[in-house]
Amino acid sequence: MNGSEIFKINTQSEFDAQALKVFRHQYRTNTVYQEFCSYLGKSDANVDEVSAIPFLPISFFKSKEIISGDKHPETIFTSSGTTGSNTSKHFVNRLSLYEESFRHAFELFYGKVEDFCVLALLPSYLEREGSSLIYMVDDMIKQSQHPDSGFYLNDLNGLRNKLIQLDTNGQKILLIGVSFALLDMVETNTLKLKNTVIMETGGMKGRRKELIREELHSILKEGFGVPVVHSEYGMTELLSQGYSKGNGVFETPPWMKILIRDTEDPLAYQDHKKTGGINVIDLANIDSCAFIATQDLGKTYENGTFEVLGRFDHSDVRGCNLMVL
Template sequence: MELQNNKSQTEKRQALRRQILNLRSSDFERLALDIFRYQALYNPVYGQYIQHLNIKPEQVTRLTDIPFLPVQFFKHHIIRSCEPPATAVIFESSGTTGQQTSQHHLFDETLYKTVSNRIFQENFGDLNQFHILALLPSYLERNNSSLVYMMQHFIAESKSEISGFYLKNVDEMLKTLMFLANNPDGRKVLMLGVTFALLDLAESEYDLSFLSQIRDLTVMDTGGMKGRRQELLREEVHDILTAKLFVDKIYSEYGMTEMLSQGYSHGGGLLVPGFSMRILLRDINDPFAIYDHNINSSKTGGINVIDLANLDSCSFIETQDLGRFGEKEGSFYVMGRFDNSDIRGCNLMVI
C-alpha cells in the first residue's frame, strides 16, 4: 500500500510539474488550487497547519480561501513533501548575529532554473543577449544564497566571457564597463547589485560619466542594506543611483529565500510577478482576510505570495512584507515590513 501511495504521489507531482512548465495565465487559478490540494495531502507541515485551522481542503474553491503558511515556519521546520526528489541545494537566508535564519530545500534544480529563465526572458529578453555583472559582496561571502545561485545560472546562460561576479574588486568591474562602453558588441549590459554596494559605487570618487555611453545599460537593485548603511526610502536610493550612474531608471527584483519565482520592476517600484507567481494582500489586523487585486489600489496589506514553483515545499506563503496593488492588473508595490518582523537582508527598501 505504501509503495502504491508513493507511486500515486510521484505521478501527481510529475503531472503538476508539467503544467507549471507549460502554464498559461488563464490556467493559473485552477493549477494553484490543484497544487494546494496536493500539498495539503503530501506536505506534513502544511497539512498539519491546515488541520489546526479546521479547514477542509475540498471546500477551498478560490485563491482567497487558501490558507497561507507564515514565512517564519521556514526557520523552524523543513518544509517539504513526503517523497520529493533528494535535496539538491539548501538555501539559507541572511541574518544578523543570533538571528534564526530560514532554510529552503531545493529538490528540483531544473524546475527552478527553467522557471527563472522564463520569467527573466518575458521581462528582458534572452539571457544570451546580455553581459551580466553582479555586484553582490555580502551574498558572495556566503555559499547558500538563492540570489547567488540564480545569478550563477544566469551568468552561465549568458555565455559571455565578460559576465561574472564582483566581490569587492570594483576597479575590475569599472574596467569591464569602460571596455563595453568603447567596444559595443550588440549585447545589452545588466549590472545587478545589492543596494548598499550600488550606493557605495554611486557615491565613490570614481568618474562614472562613461556609463552614459553604454547604449543598453540596465541597473538592477536587489534591495538590502545589510546593516552597512542607514535605511533610505526607495525613491531616495533610486534618485541617487539614477543621477550618479547616468541611467534614466533603476530596475528592481523581488524575491526571497523562501520563494523560487521572482517579480521584477521596470522602474518606479512597480513590481510585476512572474508567470508562476501571484500576489494577494491580507488585512493587517486579520491574517485570514485575504484580498485579490480588485480591492482599492491605495489599500495597504500584508503580502501573501502564491509561488507555483515551490511545488516541493509550500506554494502559499504569508510574508512579513507590506504592500499595495498597482493600477496594472497583477502588479504591486512593496511598502515596507511589519514592525515585529525580523530584518531581512534581501528586502526592498520602503517607499
C-alpha cells in the same frame, strides 16, 4: 507532480486550476502545512477557490522543515541573518524547477540572457553559502556565455572600467547588485551608461542606513547616468521572482501571483491600492509550500502589478499569533 505544467499557464483560469491542484497536493503530502490548514479549519475537502487557500507564515521556514512529498533535497537554500539568529531553510528537491522558473521569467521580461553581459555586485551574498540569488546569478552568468560576465566582490574600479568599455562598445549589460554595494560604487564613480540595465536586489544588509526606494533610485540613476533603476523581488523561501523596470512597480511571471492581506485580520484580503501584508503564490514551490504570507508590506493594482512598501516592524504581527503551531 512533475511541475512542468505550471510554466504553460496563460490565463487566470489556468492559474486558478493549477493553484488548487498544487494546494491539494501540498495539503496531502506536507505534514506541517496540513496541520496548519487543519488548525484554521481548512482542508482539501472545503477549499474550492484560490481565495480560500491558507497562506503559511514565512517564519515557519525558520523552525520547520517545509517539504511536500519525500525529503530528498538537491540543495538547501538559506537566508542571511545576524550572528545567533535563526535563518530560513528552503529544502529544494528539484533544482531543475528553480532553473526553469528563473530562466523562463527573465526571458519573459528581458529577452534572452545570451544577449547580455551579466555583471554581479553581490558581496554580502558571495560571502556566505546557500544563497538562492547567487545560484540564479551564477547560472545567468554561465548562460550568457559572454567572456566578461562574472562576479565582482571588492574591485569597484575594475567593474567601473569594464562597464565603460562594454557600454561604449554597444554591448547590452545587466548589472545586478545589492543596494549598499551599488551605492558604494556611485560614491566614487559617476557614469553615463546607455546600454546597461541597473538592477538592485534590495537590502542594505546592515552595511548602511536603510533608504526609501525613491531616494535610493534617485542616487543610483544620477550615479550611473541611467533613466530608471530596475529591481528584483525574490527571497530564499521562493523559487520565482518579480521584476520592476522602474518606479518600484513589479510584475510577476504567469505562475506567480501577489495577494494583499489585511494587517488586522490575516485571513481577509485588501482591495487593490490598499496597503497590507504581501501573500505570495509561487507555483514553482511545488516541493515545499506555494502559499506564503511574507513579512513585507505592499499593495496591488488592477493590472496585476504590485509595489513593496516596507516590512512589518516585528515578526509577531497582529493576528499572526493565531498562526503558530
